[in-house]
Amino acid sequence: MFNNPVLTFIQLMNGISLGMNLFIIAAGLTLILGVLRVLNFAHGAFYMMGGYICFSLVGLFAGLPGGFWLAVVGSAIALAAFAWVVETTMLRHLYDRDHLYQLLFTFALVMIISDLVRFNWGTNVLSVSLPNGFRGATDLGISFYPTYRLLLTGMGIFVAISMWYFVNKTRAGRFVRAARQDREMLESLGINVGRVYMLVFVAGSALAGLGGALAAPAVSLAPGMDAEIIVQCFIIVIIGGLGSLGGAFVGALMLGLLKSFGVMLIPNFEIVLIYLMMVIVLMFRPWGLLGKPEAK
Amino acid sequence: MSMLTIKNLGMNFSGFKALNGINLEIEEGEKHAVLGPNGAGKTTFFNCLTGQLKPTDGVTHYKGKKITGLTPSRIVNLGIARSFQRINIYPKLSVFENVQVALIADKGMMFNLIRPGAALFRDETAKMLELVNLSAEADETAGLMSYGKQKQLELAIALSSEPDLLLLDEPTAGMSPQETVDSIKLIGDIAAKRKLTLLFTEHDMQVVFSIADRMSVLHHGELIATGSPDEVRNNQEVRRIYLGEHADDAA
């Protein structure tokens, strides 16, 4: 296959753009996992909500210039608000409990959210049209490539850089890093840990919403889309390392590339291979490729 | 041959030398105290001996057998038990069960799927509780007892492993003066009765001199003196950097 450079290039782009879309969603998950230590099974449901809300907002903003972009931003904000409600009314009361109960809480959320979506939007497959100016393909010199997927790639990189900057270069980011390592230490410094948790949960969920909204034109909306994405996100987060943003970036790229080149190299068995990869990483490097082992 | 021979023990936490080149021999029947201020590396030292941590350097032999690199449970099975500075018991189990489980483990019954656990070693458990003066509290939930009693229970659990060598990490930490006196007397009695070799860390000088027949001083991860209490007390370096400068801490 590599004797066709154009084909190889397009597959590379396919893998990267898919990986970048997955990264946006997985970044939110890994952030929440790293700081709150909550295995958030509802993250996929948040992603789904983001997509559906985007669908409605696109209809609402149909007349406005840049309506699609407003809808994307609106979806992220809506999810942030939703997450805030969930966190302040329920989740925060579970932090001190066994993580089993947090897990179960997110299950309950998944059930309720999937019903909310069904109630609100029905079960028809809904699609969001590609936004104006992004329907065609762009000449990259080597070949043409769909413009919207280039945009997805760009958005993924943009999110990665902004998050890197936020976590590593800002004061609030320092707290997040500290909370990831040692909650007690942060408390002793007089930081309101509860607020850090809340902000992380809200920001992580907003990323899920953003990812869902951006994916909407590319994947179309249907009940059950949450279950598909959550398994992929867990794979990414595990491969990269729980809580590691860089790890999520690498994991998402690996998964994207495995999907694009896997169908050429090992057709039919990529699904087995993906889970095998997850098992092997956990067996030999449970903290992930880029994560750090935890001190006992 | 010494009971415990520690050679060149070192522990390196990504660049930070928590322990460095420790050499120490403990003879059978000895009551050996390890002194040092907070952060001197006492708990790390114990953790390296008992398998909780894998030292980055050195080897330890117990009764001629190398124990470095063994898991904690293997080391316990060889006859070394320990207590912890922070209370380390089964807080939700009853006091009785706390000890009973330790006896089940000691007698190698822990993989027995058939014999009801609650019926095993009841007499032995009762005896052990009597030994540490907890008979009256047998049915209480362990985590709800007073701090001092939890410490006593901790001791009972450690003794249930029927050790020859008992490591006690700050056995009187957090106790009131009266509790401390009682507790030290208890430990001394039991050690004598059971012919135990004791290795313990302590920050309270009173305690150390009342019970130890040899002692070592740990400072910034290094052993700066070993000997009888008098020898150590008169050691120049110890006086200079420990008793002299940190007299208040040590008191």
Added chain:
Amino acid sequence: MITKKRLMAVAALTATTAIPTFAAADEGVIRIGALYPTSGPCQMIGDFALQGTQMLVDEVNAAGGVNGQMLEVVHRDSRCDPAEATAMARDLIAREDVDFLVGGVSSSVGQAISAVSRTEEVIYIASIPKTVQMTTPENLHPYVFRSAANTNTEGGSAAVLADRLGLDRICTILMDYSYGHSLNEAFTSTLAEIRPDAEIVVQEWPQNGTTDYTAHITNIMAAGCDGVFSGVWAGLFPAFASQAGPFGFFDQVTYITAGEVGSPELAEQMGADMPEGIWANSYEVFYYPDTPAHNDFVADLQEELGVEHTPSWPVTGYVALQWLVEAMELAGSAETDAVIAALEGLSIETPIGTQTMRASDHQANRGQFWGQMHMSDDDAYPYPVMDPVEYIPADELMD
């Protein structure tokens, strides 16, 4: 005290299980157990199929019932989950005392209901599941009948179309589960027969549950085929189309797709996003054929659903029940053995034409509506429609 409460819990458990009442076995009523998904990912299909079922029941009851007995539909949610469907099918038989089972959507649910119908000796009409496995000799049993077209017909009719369109280098993209693999067998074997020179160039198998097809799209476009046979069914097609479109995929190849992409529901949903000129199929389309029977059916359905442009799935539920009703009338009874005997070889007039239930494998000769998708000229219905549209019969293709 722990123990007393434990006893109470057991008692409470017994009480709650006892709450569901036994259906009174009313002699005058024939009970039909319908198993369609009304939650989860296949809900849309289930809702419509159930409406079609109910419509026929209402018609029959309005006309005095079957052999003087009224029909009654009892529905259970099969949730697109075979284990659930198994339990529900049993529940319908044991608790609701139904005389017949109809329904199912996915192959696995079809197989699951068929397994129950075999052990419980209750007739089951598979109205939607298409996999040929249900009627292969090792799985066939006296109680299962299929009113849906099977994958042989669906894949075979696509091959007929490929032949007619003069395609010689063909790529396939089929979902990597039994539906896709069965379609593949039917398509390739029929093609080898009717167009031996055609070559299958590349075969792509997207994973179940995937939402990204770009790698497959790229492979197909690089393979240089002139036609593509696809099993990316209606539920997945919008995503596929939005990913393939910008690559110029649909301009480069002639795209023939199974899986009801031509259904009016999907066409209305996608609107201008439906790629022009692709070939797609449907169970039914309200605008064809222009026969009295079909027009009556559409009119009734319009009234039933309160919509002008009717969806395609109701016909599946409707026809499944039609088989039972006509067989009972022929047999003069609702006795299982008599109805089986009547069903075997029976021909009925459905809204979409005459169909016959083969005695040998209990498969109806249901054909497929195929057509090329174009934006409609009708201003009142500004959606893509099949134009031209035709019915490709099943008789030559079913095996």
Added chain:
Amino acid sequence: MITQRNMILLGIAFVALALVPAVSGLFLVYLVTEIMIFALFALSFNLLLGYGGLISFGHAAYFAIGAYACAVLLTTLGWPFLFGFGAAILLSAVSAAVIGYFCVKLTEIYFSMLTLAFAQLVWAIAFKWVAVTNGDTGFTGVAVPGWMDEPVRFFYFTLIVLAVCAYMLWRIVNSAYGMTLVATRENYNRAEFIGVNVRRIQLVAFVLAGTFAGVAGALFTLFNHAVFVENAWWTQSAEVMIMSILGGVGSFVGPAVGAAILLILDRSLAEITVYWPTVLGIILLAVLFFFPEGLMGVAKKAGRKGK
């Protein structure tokens, strides 16, 4: 002694269950059979969760392995029933031993994730190995021996298997081993320092839980004459977890009661509303926030108050 009284009550429950076919219609026979199968599954799971404090997220794997093995051995290979049934259980045990060996090396979230990853791998293999498992179509037409292929007979067969397994589990959790397992849950570190090889204790729990899950899986196959890939999907693992929590992980029978509650809720809610997942979700939230010890926890508390 409480233990003895509990045994007597379980005996009464056994007799009450045994009377079900005599006093009720076929549908209760079916429903209770299904409840008994999932009760066994939940009891096996609780050995890990309730007694070992191990949050396995892939318990469905052993259920599915037992189920598929039973189907394949009896049908494809035509083994005699007892050999096939026994070998299926043995295979679950062996798989649990192999998988568990790696899983117990990890703790907490990592343990959960590795069990999930292995279970998904089992699912992927079941999905792809069409020649043996029949893939997503499901393995149907299982050769169930004639002597049990009748609802009431199968009901009694399940009841006896459940009673035997529940008795064995009961003995196990009350054994010296069971006490040690609880100790490792309560304080991993302390258990190590009384000389307990905690990993090995946990591995034994993993294997035992996997074995009994395999029994439940094999029963499921015999009951339905079929196995489906969905039985290996992670939602099945989630379901058994929900059952255990609903009933209460702190008591031996809790998870079994939870299995009954979930199945009955599932069946009856679906008849009342299409939005049954929401109702179930809200019930789950209520349990989480107000009755974290599950139904049996509530019963115990009420009992104490009553006294």
